Amino acid sequence: MDKLVKDTMNELNLVKNSKINKKFNDKIWNRNFTLLFQGQAVSILGDNVFNIALEFWVLMKTGSVSLMGTLLAVITLPKVFISPFAGTFIDRHDRKKVLITTDVISGITIFFIGMTAIIDSLQVWMVFISGIITGVCSCFFYPTINSCIPDIIPKSKLLKANSILSSISSVNDMIGYAFGGFLVQIVGAPILFIFNGLSFLFSATLEYFAQIPQIKSSLKNINFIEDMKIGIHLVNKLKGLKYIYITIAFLNLFASMSMTLTLPWFKINNQLGVGLYGIAMAINTFGIFVGYTILSVFEMKKENKFYVFIISGIIISCTMIIYSMTLNFYFIAVMFFIDGLCLAVMGSLLQTSMQNFVPSDMRSKVFAFENALSSALMPIGMIFAGILGTRIQMNKIIFADYAIFLVLFIYLSFLRCVKETINI
Numbered sequence: 402m403d404k405l406v407k408d409t410m411n412e413l414n415l416v417k418n419s420k421i422n423k424k425f426n427d428k429i430w431n432r433n434f435t436l437l438f439q440g441q442a443v444s445i446l447g448d449n450v451f452n453i454a455l456e457f458w459v460l461m462k463t464g465s466v467s468l469m470g471t472l473l474a475v476i477t478l479p480k481v482f483i484s485p486f487a488g489t490f491i492d493r494h495d496r497k498k499v500l501i502t503t504d505v506i507s508g509i510t511i512f513f514i515g516m517t518a519i520i521d522s523l524q525v526w527m528v529f530i531s532g533i534i535t536g537v538c539s540c541f542f543y544p545t546i547n548s549c550i551p552d553i554i555p556k557s558k559l560l561k562a563n564s565i566l567s568s569i570s571s572v573n574d575m576i577g578y579a580f581g582g583f584l585v586q587i588v589g590a591p592i593l594f595i596f597n598g599l600s601f602l603f604s605a606t607l608e609y610f611a612q613i614p615q616i617k618s619s620l621k622n623i624n625f626i627e628d629m630k631i632g633i634h635l636v637n638k639l640k641g642l643k644y645i646y647i648t649i650a651f652l653n654l655f656a657s658m659s660m661t662l663t664l665p666w667f668k669i670n671n672q673l674g675v676g677l678y679g680i681a682m683a684i685n686t687f688g689i690f691v692g693y694t695i696l697s698v699f700e701m702k703k704e705n706k707f708y709v710f711i712i713s714g715i716i717i718s719c720t721m722i723i724y725s726m727t728l729n730f731y732f733i734a735v736m737f738f739i740d741g742l743c744l745a746v747m748g749s750l751l752q753t754s755m756q757n758f759v760p761s762d763m764r765s766k767v768f769a770f771e772n773a774l775s776s777a778l779m780p781i782g783m784i785f786a787g788i789l790g791t792r793i794q795m796n797k798i799i800f801a802d803y804a805i806f807l808v809l810f811i812y813l814s815f816l817r818c819v820k821e822t823i824n825i
Contacts, residue, residue: 429562433553436611437546440604441566444504446573447600450584451511454593455528457585458518463525479536480776487540488769489629491548492762497613499545503538504605510534512598518591544768551756551764552614560706560753564696567749571690575683616762632766635759641822642758642767644813645751646774648714651809652747653775655802657782659721662795672728684734688741695742696749706750707823711814713747716740718807725800750823757825 491499510531517523554562584593623631636642667678701709720736720743727733759767789798813819 447597451597484773488766491765508601515594568693661786688738692742692745714810
């Protein structure tokens with residue numbers, strides 16, 4: 402296994418530095434990136450509005466909050482169990498076809514849900530089935546898109562490109578939360594379902610016209626399970642990549658715990674309240690948007706990436722620790738803004754490092770494993786937060802979470818393998 406991983410790394414690094422990127426000019430906004438950007442912008446907006454419309458529809462039809470939570474869990478579960486298999490599948494097949502197929506399946510599924518809702522024939526079980534289908538499709542789509550971007554963008558522009566794509570999500574989050582409920586009341590959930598279905602089909606159409614390089618790999622000559630094992634072994638073998646996984650794991654675990662406890666913490670304190678919670682989360686999202694915008698506009702020198710990464714992680718820890726120690730909303734708002742900004746910077750650096758560091762036809766596996774890890778840890782963090790929140794003061798839990806995260810980042814600052822991975 403070790404020899405095969407070594408041989409694979411040598412071969413694929415040659416591919417990584419070969420003719421692929423030379424086919425494209427030195428600009429971010431080349432034809433292929435522009436097509437993918439447009440498709441993502443529309444489909445992510447459709448998804449955000451769809452999620453809000455779906456919550457309204459389920460609550461209106463059943464009146465059950467627990468059923469809504471079950472639906473969200475059903476959508477999340479495929480990411481945990483299917484993502485590792487999906488990543489291996491993607492690396493062995495035409496990535497363009499994977500993108501188009503998943504978007505078409507998702508689009509048709511959601512469009513059908515919308516049409517069924519319009520004629521008042523939509524049943525809850527249909528919503529659950531559609532949730533499973535779209536959840537499975539997302540397991541294939543997102544590792545594929547993350548794998549493709551480095552092959553259509555010059556390496557020097559990759560951080561900017563990732564920040565631009567990520568900024569779509571933060572902008573659409575703000576638009577979706579701001580206008581989603583309003584749109585449900587005006588046009589109704591069924592019309593928004595149809596809009597989301599069409600947005601996926603629009604994205605698939607643009608992907609059809611994009612040129613995405615096919616990566617040849619000797620790994621196709623081995624069986625599927627062995628291929629997947631090599632991906633797992635690769636992550637374990639590369640120390641820098643392994644520490645990046647650990648960082649992502651802790652961040653998702655602690656962030657899910659603190660965000661789960663933030664609403665009840667605001668609710669039980671008269672100085673804060675539920676109304677200010679919504680404002681605080683909007684400020685945090687705005688901070689994320691500002692962070693992505695800064696990265697998409699300004700160049701970051703290669704040798705500075707590691708230091709910016711470490712400083713961002715330390716600032717995230719400190720802002721959340723300070724938040725846990727005060728009830729002054731104005732102070733909390735500033736902390737949430739800084740936290741969001743640094744989250745965007747750290748997230749973009751992590752993603753870009755994984756894209757640069759991992760050979761092309763191993764990339765989907767790496768992102769799929771990361772997707773499975775994140776999806777598994779977030780529900781666990783929420784459960785832990787619920788259990789501990791009834792026994793320990795919630796702000797103390799948040800304090801402890803990010804104190805541990807702070808120690809982790811101080812430790813990472815001394816690891817050469819992490820520095821080499823981030824600065825690649």
